[in-house]
Amino acid sequence: MTQDELKKLAGNYALKYIDQDDMIVGVGTGSTVRYFIEGLATIKSRIQGCVSSSEQSTKLLKEFGIPVYELNSVGTLDIYVDGADEINHQLKMIKGGGAALTREKIIAAASAKFVCIADESKYVDLLGEFPLPVEVIPMARSYVARELVKLGGNPVWRENVVTDNGNWIIDVHNLKILNPVELEQKINNIVGVVTNGLFAMRGANELVLARSSGNIDVIK
Numbered sequence: 001m002t003q004d005e006l007k008k009l010a011g012n013y014a015l016k017y018i019d020q021d022d023m024i025v026g027v028g029t030g031s032t033v034r035y036f037i038e039g040l041a042t043i044k045s046r047i048q049g050c051v052s053s054s055e056q057s058t059k060l061l062k063e064f065g066i067p068v069y070e071l072n073s074v075g076t077l078d079i080y081v082d083g084a085d086e087i088n089h090q091l092k093m094i095k096g097g098g099a100a101l102t103r104e105k106i107i108a109a110a111s112a113k114f115v116c117i118a119d120e121s122k123y124v125d126l127l128g129e130f131p132l133p134v135e136v137i138p139m140a141r142s143y144v145a146r147e148l149v150k151l152g153g154n155p156v157w158r159e160n161v162v163t164d165n166g167n168w169i170i171d172v173h174n175l176k177i178l179n180p181v182e183l184e185q186k187i188n189n190i191v192g193v194v195t196n197g198l199f200a201m202r203g204a205n206e207l208v209l210a211r212s213s214g215n216i217d218v219i220k
């Protein structure tokens with residue numbers, strides 16, 4: 001199966017988590033989530049709506065006629081479904097390839113359960129081959145980059161990308177992430193960093209993993 005077919009498999013499988021009527025579902029961003037949203041559209045009469053992690057997902061949800069709520073107007077969400085750029089065996093992730101990491105992290109924090117949907121290529125032993133995205137306040141870009149070098153990384157500014165929050169992204173290459181929780185905290189402590197793409201303090205609760213064979217494994 002192609003990677004795209006596997007993403008679709010994982011996205012569709014996650015509909016099983018919509019197991020009550022009138023749920024408000026947290027949705028992430030990206031090509032795997034796109035399939036989840038397409039699936040949600042087929043059961044939209046059963047849900048109340050969604051909280052969205054990006055302008056891109058909001059647009060798609062609205063095109064499908066799915067109501068989109070502000071996070072501030074709802075309580076704790078039962079479920080948040082999102083993809084990942086890398087996920088390890090402890091279900092800690094690198095996210096932010098689509099530059100939506102900050103809103104994704106906020107909704108994940110405000111949800112009781114985080115279900116990650118991914119194809120097998122994302123499942124890794126060690127995080128860090130995928131460059132770690134860091135969202136920064138624009139005026140802090142070069143200061144933050146110098147601090148990231150001190151942590152052993154090779155920061156590269158993702159030019160021409162402005163996040164939904166009006167900020168910039170630095171991708172940090174060559175990090176061997178042996179302690180994701182510690183690194184997440186260290187990077188978040190650099191002044192000018194909004195957040196970084198390590199989802200380690202709050203990882204996923206379950207991973208819906210589409211194996212290249214076409215089988216789905218649910219890893220908890």
Ligand SMILES: O=C(CO)[C@H](O)[C@H](O)COP(=O)(O)O
Nearest residue numbers: 030031032083096097098100
């Ligand atoms: O973190 C993300 C966006 O900020 C995405 O979840 C991540 O990039 C995976 O995307 P895709 O499903 O397209 O491979």
